[in-house]
Amino acid sequence: MNDEQMAVIMPLIIFGGEAKSSAIEAIQAAKAGDFDKADERIKAANDAIVQAHHGQTELLTKAANGEEVDVSIYMVHAQDHLMTGIAFVDLAKEIIELYKVIKG
Incomplete structure (x- = not known):
């Protein structure tokens, strides 16, 4: 894992976590x-x-162009954060719609 790849992976972790936190705040x-x-x-x-x-x-573009993209525990962690964030946002939207019906 080089510094260039880490510079891409860390924002995935940060922004994935930010998405999840914002979705929870939206539900609240x-x-x-x-x-x-x-x-x-x-x-x-x-x-x-x-x-x-x-x-x-x-x-993904680098990998598609034939460049070596190492899969590390950091990469797995980053993808986990991103996918969790996406799932929370999708669920939050549905929960918000339910609250709109309930609170009419």
């Missing part, structure tokens, strides 16, 4: 009936996912 806001804040936190979560995808796309 919806639970409190603050749907404007919930929407704002979902937007922040989506923005974090987009940022993470930039790094992931960079790695």
